[in-house]
Amino acid sequence: MSDTRDDVVAAVAEAYRRDWAVVLSATAQLTRDLDRAEEHTQDAYAQALQTWEAAGIPERPGAWLTTTARNRALDALRRDSVFRRRMPLLVTDSTTQGPEDALNDDRLRLIFTCTHPALAMDAQVALTLRLVCGLSTPEVARAFLVPPATMAARITRAKKKIAAARIPYRVPGPDQLEERVSAVLEVVHLVFTTGHTAPFGDGLTRRDLTDSAIRLARLLHLLMPTNAEITALLALLLLNTARQNTREANDGRLLLLSEQDRTRWDRQLIAEGQSLLTEALLRRPPTRYALQAAIAALHAEAPNWTDTDWEEIVGLYDLLRRLWPSPVVELNRAVAVGMRDGPQAGLDALAPLLADPALATYRYLSAARADFLRRLGDWPQAMTAYQEALTLTDNQVERAFLAERLTEVARNL
Numbered sequence: 001m002s003d004t005r006d007d008v009v010a011a012v013a014e015a016y017r018r019d020w021a022v023v024l025s026a027t028a029q030l031t032r033d034l035d036r037a038e039e040h041t042q043d044a045y046a047q048a049l050q051t052w053e054a055a056g057i058p059e060r061p062g063a064w065l066t067t068t069a070r071n072r073a074l075d076a077l078r079r080d081s082v083f084r085r086r087m088p089l090l091v092t093d094s095t096t097q098g099p100e101d102a103l104n105d106d107r108l109r110l111i112f113t114c115t116h117p118a119l120a121m122d123a124q125v126a127l128t129l130r131l132v133c134g135l136s137t138p139e140v141a142r143a144f145l146v147p148p149a150t151m152a153a154r155i156t157r158a159k160k161k162i163a164a165a166r167i168p169y170r171v172p173g174p175d176q177l178e179e180r181v182s183a184v185l186e187v188v189h190l191v192f193t194t195g196h197t198a199p200f201g202d203g204l205t206r207r208d209l210t211d212s213a214i215r216l217a218r219l220l221h222l223l224m225p226t227n228a229e230i231t232a233l234l235a236l237l238l239l240n241t242a243r244q245n246t247r248e249a250n251d252g253r254l255l256l257l258s259e260q261d262r263t264r265w266d267r268q269l270i271a272e273g274q275s276l277l278t279e280a281l282l283r284r285p286p287t288r289y290a291l292q293a294a295i296a297a298l299h300a301e302a303p304n305w306t307d308t309d310w311e312e313i314v315g316l317y318d319l320l321r322r323l324w325p326s327p328v329v330e331l332n333r334a335v336a337v338g339m340r341d342g343p344q345a346g347l348d349a350l351a352p353l354l355a356d357p358a359l360a361t362y363r364y365l366s367a368a369r370a371d372f373l374r375r376l377g378d379w380p381q382a383m384t385a386y387q388e389a390l391t392l393t394d395n396q397v398e399r400a401f402l403a404e405r406l407t408e409v410a411r412n413l
Helices: 005-031 034-055 061-079 106-114 121-131 137-144 148-165 174-196 207-223 228-241 267-283 288-301 310-323 327-341 343-355 363-376 379-392 396-411
Strands: none
Touching (some): 005 061, 034 061, 034 148, 106 174, 121 148, 121 174, 137 148, 174 207, 174 228, 207 228, 228 288, 267 288, 288 310, 327 343, 327 363, 343 363, 363 379, 363 396, 379 396
């Protein structure tokens, strides 16, 4: 008996989240061209929507999709009379060393391909988010705070550079891992951030992305157990994930950190994250991930909202802004200042950021201003700020929260 259309759509969506990188990676080994591999992979998913409705959802959807995409690639290559004369682009390194399960991970291989030093750092991260994680170009653009058209051009240039440079498809050897790992870690962190609060959609989170990021961080930690930067990033991801199940109420309403039931935080993940953070801090001066993890650890350790050590958190942000200058770090620090010293101090700290073009469409800047203005009782300006934040927000859970706040402010006008 055939499956319903809704069943098929749900199965294809799940296979996209779970298997996209594996299907793309297997296809790329045949095409030796990332553009073609991506095209054949997309075709396989499109075909699944038609075939599975009539024939039923296969027992192993990922294997079905991989076979279909590779068959399409083989057909295209047979029609290409010159493909045998092309130099290999994506080659598998059969002499890799180290933990077998890490080195043989398809997603990790693809990440290292996309983060080759021949590419600029922003192109490395963008290409990996697009190809490895299957994020749409608008989602990648949102992560970088740039227009979608700009990001589309950046991704296209990066794929052409890979083809021109004949970048190999493999996890680099031990002698190259250290110089390559920073770009990979930035990718993993951005994947987690994008999943932690999804830029689009009905759900607050995309757990497929957060789970994928943690899995990749664990693989990297297995490959390089003494690398303090990797250890600190894994700590950060685990500490943030520990609060994941308490970020929404039973009715789907967004719960702020001050409203969350801390007894439901995952203490096992917190303990593991704290242990990894201690390990990272003992090895060398703190990395940006170690400082971020230390901030997350302070939240995890506070028995309640009122006992949060905002003084220490602001101090850690002061260190972080020197180590890793970023408009988002400045924004988070300003919010922490407002929590420590009151809403007017928070507004004053936010003021210089209003002219930063990188934050012009960043919804959390408007939302932070709106909250401080609301707490000060400046209802007209709070309403304007909430309306601006709502305009910039596409996540439906966040939109519902902002709309509720807007209604509250409107009642006070």
